[in-house]
Amino acid sequence: MGWIKIGSLTDIPRRGARCVTTPQGRIAVFRTAEDQVFAIEDRCPHKGGPLSQGIVHGASVTCPLHNWVISLESGKALGADEGAVRTVPVKVDGEQLFVTGEMLSDLVA
């Protein structure tokens, strides 16, 4: 697997997110209060809202447009809403963060 470096853990605020732009669209990379890191497509399944701009709580994010709550682990909408975004595997090596090139090409599929 080809891992691509995207930055370090400290680039992302705790309970926050940063974006990685790719030719296939934007990925949102989240850091939880406990320093877990998740990456998902930056498009809410509801109306395409930028999930990277939402409030991060536990291992979930609330979309800033209409308050859908998305699980960062599964990419699925929680609560009464139904839908899912793609998740992107992230490798954490010390402080360094990597995503895989293969997964990126999957995003367009």
Added chain:
Amino acid sequence: MDVTVLHLMPTLMERQLDPAAGYLLEKAVDARGIKVITKANTKAILGDRKVEAVELADGTIIPATLVVMAAGIKPNAWLATEAGLEVNRGILVDAGMQTSDSSILAIGECAEVGGHVYGLVAPLYEMARVAAARLAGKDASFTHSDTPTKLKVTGIDVFSVGDFADGDDRQEIVLRDASAGVYRRLVLKENRIIGTVLFGEVTEGAWFTDLKKREVYISEMRDTLIFGQAYQGGTPLDPMAAVAALPDDAEICGCNGVCKGKITAAISAKGLTSLDDVRTHTKASASCGSCTGLVEQLLKLSLGDAYNPAAVQPICPCTPLGHDDVRRLIKVLGLRTIEAVMQELEWKTSCGCAKCRPALNYYLVCEWPGVYADDYQSRFINERVHANIQKDGTYSVVPRMWGGVTSANELRAIADVVDKFAIPTVKVTGGQRIDMLGIRKEDLPAVWADLGKAGFVSGHAYAKGLRTVKTCVGSDWCRFGTQDSTGLGIRIEKFMWGSWTPAKVKMAVSGCPRNCAEATCKDVGVICVEAGFEIHFAGAAGLDIKGTEVLGLVKTEDEALEVIVALVQMYREQARYLERIYKWAKRIGIEEIRNQIFSDKEKREAFFDRFVLSQQFAQVDPWSERVSGKDKHEFAPMAAVGLLQAAE
């Protein structure tokens, strides 16, 4: 505005209401200051370049500056006609929604089924269900059922369903209470209800509709039928029993076509406990809200004493505590961080949720000015990046224009920014500001830098905080102006900008009672009069519409400022997060607020002083801070991954 309604027929809503109810409606509309002329056959609209009057066939001339015409719904069947489909009033479909071409279905207001064309949403949903079932290869057919008509005008309760024309084979039962403005009429055919008209008191509508739908033989209860469900049988039933007696397929929410069974099933299957839960899961009561009472009764019925809407509503599922308890405990226990609140008050989640965190952040900002470190990760995106997120993920930027006053230099600077950053839309807002929409997040700091050079600071159009103070030109220019309303508005805005509040605060100052700044529907408003300044508050012109309450009259600008600042500080300290001033005032009581702010000098001054203290830490322009590099990480992607790398 002076409004006259012209109506061709002898009574209003003649298709939905019988003449008696139509007459009562006319009186009720008239009582709200709207003139009604029925049997008004419009002959001409007079005027040369601009409308001047409307002339009726009987020669009456009604002066007018604006004419609004309503002509009802007519299906647009042009496409179907062109395509060679059979069209009558609408596109003809059979009970399976199939048009004359077996490969084309039609649903909605354009379709005509069984001689009916529908304009209400409930039958259209039913059509969609039938069409979907057919497409999925299942059997389904549409049957006509009368949809009750309700008038959604505050304070006028009207309900009608079915057929209420007179006829030899028909009988009627009528109840009138002229002084209470109540009218009920049931039309019977062969001892079954075929039509119902209710005016003034419409709670029995659901029951009558149900009797009609099920074609219940009513001769047993004919003597008491008109009084409603509560009067059938021995002891009067309470409203709860009335709801309990409704069958599962009785419609509760007409807007979204939700029946009783769907709601009760969702309550038990999903463990719903509040009105909001039911709205989320079933959409019942989520549109116009006129069925809220029924939905609450269903909750009570399903949950018994476990449902208590008067009980303290928890902030969110992370805690059993309500807003007021949390605020009190933050103060009493001296809790100074979000983590401390969650630890000490035994939060059920590790780091809260998108509902409680912004609330806690506000409560801490308000309680500990200068001590609490604002947690930006607990703020909604707009307050985190000081711009308004739009549906496509771009942002809008609104610079502050004090009191709505601007200048050539400011306008030139805005024009230059618009050109430089190719900003697609520039719009004047309702609060007398200029909004630039469609700005990419990465461009925000550069946009602010340019605006800052022209002297602009953030307009806080995104904030749960002081938004705008609208003004009119007042005694500076206006021949009616009694005071310098522009000057006072600017003074208030310069004093109060930057402060965070439980929900947005919009203000206005009008220079005379003509009220060109529309101060009487604002959170706080001032109407200048010869004798001084009339302070208004608790107005609303959004989801709800409500005129302001008068707090009191003061003689000088200084007093006006002190009263307004004290009022806002009281609101800051007592309201629940996201609760606008009018809702807070309703909860606390107008009189109580007036006592504390207007009558009690000591209290007023204490509120004022606490506001002034908090402003020392709040009046920092967030835009210039970010131009200087604060929160840099917010405005740039962490990495850009190219195609070549991805292909490695």
